[in-house]
Amino acid sequence: MNPCPCGHYGNPQQSCSCTPLQIQKYVGKISGPLLDRIDIHVEVPAVKYQELSSRRDGELSERIRDRVIRAREIQRQRFASPGLYSNADMETREIKEVCVLDLPGAELLKLAMQRFGLSARAYDRILKVARTIADLEGAENIRPEHLSEAIQYRSLDRSFYGIV
Secondary structure (H helix, E strand, O other), X not given: OOOOOOOOXXXXXXXXXXXXXXXXXXXXXXXXXHHHOOOOEOOOOOOOHHHHHOOOOOOOHHHHHHHHHHHHHHHHHHXXXXXXXXXXXXXXXXXXXXXXXXXXXXXXXXXXXXXXXXXXXXXXXXXXXXXXXXXXHOOOOOOHHHHHHHHHOEOOOHHHHOOO
16 A cells, blocks of 8 residues: 555655645554554565666575475474464464563563554564564574564554554
């Protein structure tokens, strides 16, 4: 979705012509409970022509595919006995078993929950996404940097836009 009615909120290249009230009403059209059911919210800024046309190479697709295959294998082994397919399928019981946080991670998540007014459903989603990020890295435990990245994927939650 666009970030506002004119589509330019947060765009450093073009000024937004919307008032804060218009932005709040626009974002408010999507209900909080619906947003809670979406695991990842990502802002996608406009890309400059120079970046699109550059010959700069990113990470090879084959390397990304290999990481995903390894992460899927980790999850297949993890959930062989419970009969689950992936981290996304976890219920509360599995989340508590598989997404154990160390003290710094627990403090980080607590701070994010309080600061952004996140729901219990968002809490579970953050833990599932953080577990997946850790799996993609091949990490046995969820570390604060995994949580931090997962929290960043909640940008459409209401308090990010000043809507509570």
